[in-house]
Amino acid sequence: MTGLFSHRRIFVSGAGNGIGLACVRRFIDAGASVACFDRDAEALDRLGTHFEKGKLSLSHGDVTSSDDVRRAMAKGADALGGLDGVVNAAGIDLLRNLEDTSDEEWRGIFAVNLDGPMRVCRAALPYLRTAGGGTIVNISSGAGLMPLKHRTAYSASKAGLQMFSKALAMEAADFGVRVNAICPGAVETGLLRSSIDAAPDPQQAYEAVRARYALARIAEPDEIAAAVLWLSSPESSYVTGVALAVDGGRTFH
Amino acid sequence: MEKPAGRFEGKIVMITGAGSGIGAGCASRFLSEGARVALIDREEEGLAQLTSAFPAEQVHAVAADCTDASAIAAFHRSATERFGPIDILVNNVGQSARERAGEFHRSDEDVWRFVLEVSLITAMRFSRLVAPKMRERGGRILNMSSDAAFAGDAGLVDYATAKMGIIGFTRSLARELAPFGVTVNAVAPGAIRTRAHDRVPAAVIDRIRQQTPAGFVGEPADVAAAICFLASDEARFITGQTLLIDGGRWMI
Structure with missing residues (x-):
């Protein structure tokens, strides 16, 4: 895939670890430059030492803060000369039966897993429009397609993220932006x-x-990143509003 | 845009209904990425075009009817004798019999049988031919569903049934073959510019375009790109899925 992403500029939330980190690696290998956003400052520092400086912009902050997200988006777009794509990989899990779930825990899950991507997409759209189009890939979960026990908040937040992606796909198509979700196991x-x-x-x-x-x-994080890159590439130019399960066969969506 | 070069070097790909439209689009794409392909189509002309555009040693083309069980068994035999076992099967052949379509209460059982045979049973037959070797050495099976499976178009009961059948077939076979390193997935294209598409009245195409958020009709190459992704190592953790390629028309 070398060169497939030359001159493409991608914003990745949750870029410091796991799926987000695997995406950053693959995007850089494929020639893209990447604006990395994470609340884990140490992980961001590690990114800075692993990759060529000119290809990276690092922003520390939290997807639960609209100000952090806006600032990171502006900084990333400024450093990379604009933005063509977004990957929302930041997410948290909660294994808890409902009776023991507090309001704060419930809201905390939604604040990161659903409100977070909403804030990132909202802040990114003006830049994508300026670029004349682009791609958004939201990391949902197989649990958003087929429920998992003791994960009411998590499953509901991830199902919400899928419908958010589809509804945004309708609206963003008008300016050439494709929006898709990936549902890892x-x-x-x-x-x-x-x-x-x-x-x-x-x-x-x-x-x-x-x-x-x-x-x-x-799965290895890299197997999810492979699908993220495909949905972020011109290879998927007629695909928008889908929720693609990359789950080794559980949901059979 | 740079395409991934040589991704399918050394791979043997079998494609049904490869003479035109999406099947031909898939064949060109696999060929240009280094695969050797075994192609079958009822019509010789389209196959001849593909054969002349690529080196002869890359292409094994047979003109035969995909609904003829003994003809496809002979095709599979000749292809594997020449190239070796099949790594990737693309079950593309299918037809809506749109010109004979009509209201269900007056529909003809022979037409149902034809549509189910060509759009569903062929996928099962070809898959059964390649499954024994794939169980030994892994592989990929790609099935062609359609957004017609989800759309509930009036007058296309048989076709919708066949294409939804493809999805059930895909899921069940995916589970059965997963332990052997074989993935089975389907794609469901929306409006794609093909010969069948050219026969659809312009007013219908306009309506479809208006219902499609992306605002345009796709090309066979759009579907081929998805098929090649699902057939590649990149998609080794994806199985049992149905990927819509429809510019956002359905989003289900």
Whole structure:
């Protein structure tokens, strides 16, 4: 895919770890420049040492803050000379039965997983319009297509993100912006690791997760990033408003 | 735009209904990325065009009817004898019999049988031919559904049934073949500029374009790009899915 993204400028939220980080790596390898946004300052520092400076813009901040998002978007667009694409990879999980879920926890999940991408998309659209079009890829979840037990807030927030993506796809098509969602299953990330470690029997929890998927394994972040790049590339120029499951066969969407 | 070069070097791809439209678009794309292809179509002319445009050693083309079980078995045999086992099967052949379409209460059982045979059963037959080897060495099966599966167009009951059938077939076969490193996916194109599309009245095309957020009718190359993505190593964790390629017309 080398060169497929030459001169393309992509904003990635949650760029410091997991799927976001895998996307940054792939975009850079394919010739893009990337504006990275994350609340994890250490992870951003690591990005800065791993990649060529001219290809990166780093912004520290939180997707739950409209000001942080706006500032990061302006900084990224300024550093890269504009923006052609957005990837919303920032997300958090919550494994909790409903009766034990507090209002704060519920709102916290939605603030990151649904309000976050909304803020990022809203801030990015003027730049994408200026560029004459572009792409948005939102990382939803298989749990937004087919529910997971003890994840009411998480599943609802990810389902919401899919419909947000589709509704925005209608509106953004008018100025040449395609909006799609990707629905990963379990992915080898810090997020999955902490959910598994929190279980009473982590080994059994891991096996239970693995067994959900027809391919009988957990994905590498890079396998999700591959689909993100395809949906961000001209190869998918007639694809908009889809929710593509990259889940080793669980949801069969 | 630079295309990924040589992505399918060394791969053997079988494509049904490859003589025109989306099938021909897929064939050109796989060929230009280094694959050797086995092509079948009822019409010789389209196959001849593809054969003349690419080196002879890359193409194995047979003019035969995809609904003829013994003819396709012979095609599969000759293709694998020449190239080796199939790595990627693209079940593209299908037809809506739109010219014979009509209201369901007056519809003809022979037309149903024809549409189900050409648009659904052929995918099952070809898949069964390649499945034994794919179970030994992995592979990819790509099935052609249609947005007609979701649209509920009046007068196209048989075609919608066949194309929704493709989705059930895709999901079930995906689960069955997953343990063997075989992924099975479908694409569901919307309005794509093909020969069949050219026979649709202009007023209908205008209405479809108005319903399509992207605002244009797709090209066979748009579908070929998705098929090639799903057939590539890049998509090894995607299975059992149906990807709409319709400029956002349905979003389901």
